[in-house]
Amino acid sequence: MERGSGRLSRRRDDEMKHQLQGLLRSGHPTRTEEWHDPEPVAEDDPEVTTGRVPSDRFEALRLELGRHLARTPFPAHRGDLIRVLRERHAPDRLTDLVAELPGDRTYHSVQDVAVEVHGG
Known part of the structure; x- marks a missing residue:
């Protein structure tokens, strides 16, 4: 035993x-x-867990931005968005996309940011 x-x-x-x-x-x-x-996992789920944001899929981009920018006070400028993304440990690819936005614009929602990042 x-x-x-x-x-x-x-x-x-x-x-x-x-x-x-x-x-x-x-x-x-x-x-x-x-x-x-x-x-x-469904085949059409956005690739949120991998940290990659497919630039050709607007919905996945908006979802990823929304996940990391939730409860961010809007309107916001590019610097504010980058600071929040870094504080919330967003993927570098997403932070880089937001860093490429024009610095003189004011964004009123996650939708505005996603549209601008995706190509206007």
């Missing part, structure tokens, strides 16, 4: 192995309640 310092009893350990057998054999979740299973 093995006497270790495990957190679980032998019976509980066997129960957990039994619960995982279906998952391990089939390669996909086997629960009947779908809300237990994590939702897979």
